[in-house]
Amino acid sequence: SIEVGCDPVRLRIANGNPLHFGWRVREVIAYTDEACTEEAAATITLSSSDPYREHPVDLVKKNPDAEENGTAIDSYLFHEFWSLCHSCEKDQAWIELLAEGWTCDSETCRHNRISSVKVVQDPVHAAQHLSFSQYTGLAGAPAVSAAVGVRSDVGLRNRHMPPDWTASWTQADAVATGGCHTLACGTRGKRVMAAPFKSVPGVSSACRCKQLCLDNLEEGCVSWNFYYEEDYNFDATETTHCHQMCYLLKEPMATTRQVDSGNFTAGAVDAVISSVVTEPKEPQSGELFSVHVRGWAIPHHVPSQRIKIMREEDGCDGTQPAAVVGLGCSDTFICSPKPASASSTEVVFSGIAIIATSATQVYKICYCGGPCHQPWHFAEVPGSEVTMMPARFTFSVEASNTVTPNGNAKALFSSPGVLSPNLNRKTGDFALRVDRRAFYTYSDPTQWLLKIVKGNFHPEAGGMAAQDHCNAIGPSDVFDNKQYNTGTADPGDSSTLLTR
Numbered sequence: 001s002i003e004v005g006c007d008p009v010r011l012r013i014a015n016g017n018p019l020h021f022g023w024r025v026r027e028v029i030a031y032t033d034e035a036c037t038e039e040a041a042a043t044i045t046l047s048s049s050d051p052y053r054e055h056p057v058d059l060v061k062k063n064p065d066a067e068e069n070g071t072a073i074d075s076y077l078f079h080e081f082w083s084l085c086h087s088c089e090k091d092q093a094w095i096e097l098l099a100e101g102w103t104c105d106s107e108t109c110r111h112n113r114i115s116s117v118k119v120v121q122d123p124v125h126a127a128q129h130l131s132f133s134q135y136t137g138l139a140g141a142p143a144v145s146a147a148v149g150v151r152s153d154v155g156l157r158n159r160h161m162p163p164d165w166t167a168s169w170t171q172a173d174a175v176a177t178g179g180c181h182t183l184a185c186g187t188r189g190k191r192v193m194a195a196p197f198k199s200v201p202g203v204s205s206a207c208r209c210k211q212l213c214l215d216n217l218e219e220g221c222v223s224w225n226f227y228y229e230e231d232y233n234f235d236a237t238e239t240t241h242c243h244q245m246c247y248l249l250k251e252p253m254a255t256t257r258q259v260d261s262g263n264f265t266a267g268a269v270d271a272v273i274s275s276v277v278t279e280p281k282e283p284q285s286g287e288l289f290s291v292h293v294r295g296w297a298i299p300h301h302v303p304s305q306r307i308k309i310m311r312e313e314d315g316c317d318g319t320q321p322a323a324v325v326g327l328g329c330s331d332t333f334i335c336s337p338k339p340a341s342a343s344s345t346e347v348v349f350s351g352i353a354i355i356a357t358s359a360t361q362v363y364k365i366c367y368c369g370g371p372c373h374q375p376w377h378f379a380e381v382p383g384s385e386v387t388m389m390p391a392r393f394t395f396s397v398e399a400s401n402t403v404t405p406n407g408n409a410k411a412l413f414s415s416p417g418v419l420s421p422n423l424n425r426k427t428g429d430f431a432l433r434v435d436r437r438a439f440y441t442y443s444d445p446t447q448w449l450l451k452i453v454k455g456n457f458h459p460e461a462g463g464m465a466a467q468d469h470c471n472a473i474g475p476s477d478v479f480d481n482k483q484y485n486t487g488t489a490d491p492g493d494s495s496t497l498l499t500r
Contacts, residue, residue, distance in 0.1 A: 016129030186267025
């Protein structure tokens with residue numbers, strides 16, 4: 001069974017855009033209705049980010065409409081929260097509201113909920129956009145624990161949503177709205193036409209219904225319907241009572257028929273990514289493998305899902321290394337191909353390979369649920385490390401006019417298995433240097449052969465067979481680290497070096 005009741009509500013309000021003169025707030029008041037007219041009866045506790053000197057969050061209170069000699073005065077003069085940050089980054093300054101201590105039953109249901117909040121800012125130090133994060137779970141339990149997985153914070157445009165929050169959203173033009181902001185998850189007036197696998201009575205809000213769906217991810221919950229209606233008793237009084245029900249669904253909202261229904265609110269949970277595995281588990285250099293991103297409520301109907309494979313020390317918003325084959329990016333965030341297959345619990349990308357480098361390199365996988373064109377769209381998947389051992393053979397490129405008789409020329413570029421981007425029509429003749437990893441093999445370097453093939457050929461996909469008309473190149477000098485003269489560079493080819 002699912003325990004519900006009059007659960008505490010925690011709400012964080014932050015500056016949704018950078019500020020250059022600090023953030024100052026005069027009022028934060030919770031209301032039971034969406035029009036900010038009926039003040040909530042709950043006990044409200046405020047906390048905040050670090051305040052500036054004598055302006056803590058305790059000073060945020062309702063304006064008493066003070067007057068002096070019949071003239072209204074600025075009663076906010078000594079009743080403002082001031083952020084410690086003067087030049088505040090987005091979401092750096094915040095005020096948190098905790099509502100609890102109310103009575104829960106069908107007769108008081110209009111008073112056991114928070115439907116809106118009024119935020120009055122100092123007009124000179126106001127944020128044009130406000131960031132809202134709400135938690136409606138059981139006290140002490142995260143909305144989604146780190147052990148379950150991670151979510152992308154679409155509402156606040158962050159890579160990861162902290163595990164403490166049920167939902168987040170941005171209120172644009174916060175000043176123009178007059179300070180009253182509705183706290184509603186999902187889409188009001190919509191109902192997803194699917195049979196519920198669980199029906200939970202007495203749920204206080206749509207956001208609480210969403211949290212119950214997150215609590216039941218492993219049972220397949222991906223969307224929900226929240227029903228709320230008030231009516232009068234059949235007696236002489238005008239006392240109202242409420243009907244409140246949360247329906248948990250296994251069918252995705254995006255691909256299931258929806259109808260208009262005034263007493264319903266429908267919504268979906270955020271995709272939760274739990275893990276990633278590769279097949280084979282430990283791919284070798286140049287070996288084709290597939291990436292399986294796993295979790296719950298994955299948007300399998302979205303073909304624009306993408307991944308990037310990055311070095312462990314690089315961020316997800318960097319440029320994908322050239323050693324990754326089978327994944328291409330036209331710029332930092334627009335990548336291909338699309339998934340080979342997808343379901344609500346797994347999305348698969350195939351035909352990927354990584355070319356080993358001269359040292360052990362750990363890679364991580366960054367996932368985007370689509371669309372994918374902004375830095376925050378890509379987030380690292382938990383446990384996504386792929387370790388590539390040092391290459392058996394490495395290559396470096398030298399322009400022939402810089403090669404000295406003793407072979408001690410300065411390399412123009414050195415990247416195992418990949419030709420230098422500096423090679424172009426102006427390069428002319430160039431030399432390739434082949435190095436073998438110590439003690440890897442004991443073959444005679446004088447017997448080594450080398451081919452140059454186009455970059456779109458892969459040895460496991462018939463690339464060598466397709467290039468059999470190319471003659472193998474033998475060594476021009478005999479020493480353990482071999483140098484091969486290969487002739488004039490062709491600027492039209494993106495070439496890959498292969499040894500045998």
